[in-house]
Amino acid sequence: MARINPYTLQMQITRMFEQGQSLFCAMKVQDWLRERNEDPNDYDIIFNQQPAPPGSGLVMVVEIELKRKDGEPVDPWLQSEVNRHS
Template sequence: MPRYNPYTLQMQITRMFEQGQSLFATMKVQDWLRERNEDPAAYEILFHQKPAPPGSQEVLVVEIELKRRDGQPVDGWLQQQVNEHG
């Protein structure tokens, strides 16, 4: 059973980029996929840095995009969950 983490995956990835640890972001998303019984090798993981919304305490937000390597569309719920704000 996955342990509870009060921070969303998107928050963790954004923090990694802010701290210069973006190299480990892909592994973090792969672990997240494994926890949801998905095969990480079936996905291409892309990161998009965007300015944080007005009023946010953050400077930037990193959006995570999943693309299936077999060309099939990514399940909408999975794409939504990967970028859940909390």
């Protein structure tokens, strides 16, 4: 069984939503994009709340969706990394 890394971006965003700090989540994702040499102004950031998988110990999980403002597809690697679980 894969060990959950509490420092993944998705887990941090989920915790921020649980603690009522969702206002700051977009800034956190923008910083994450900057660290990967991406311009955050090129992306719309959408947060989707979903029920957590059974056995995870969580009630909900926040899925992060990136959409490029210019209509181009988001790099699949970038999209998968933003929601990486471990």
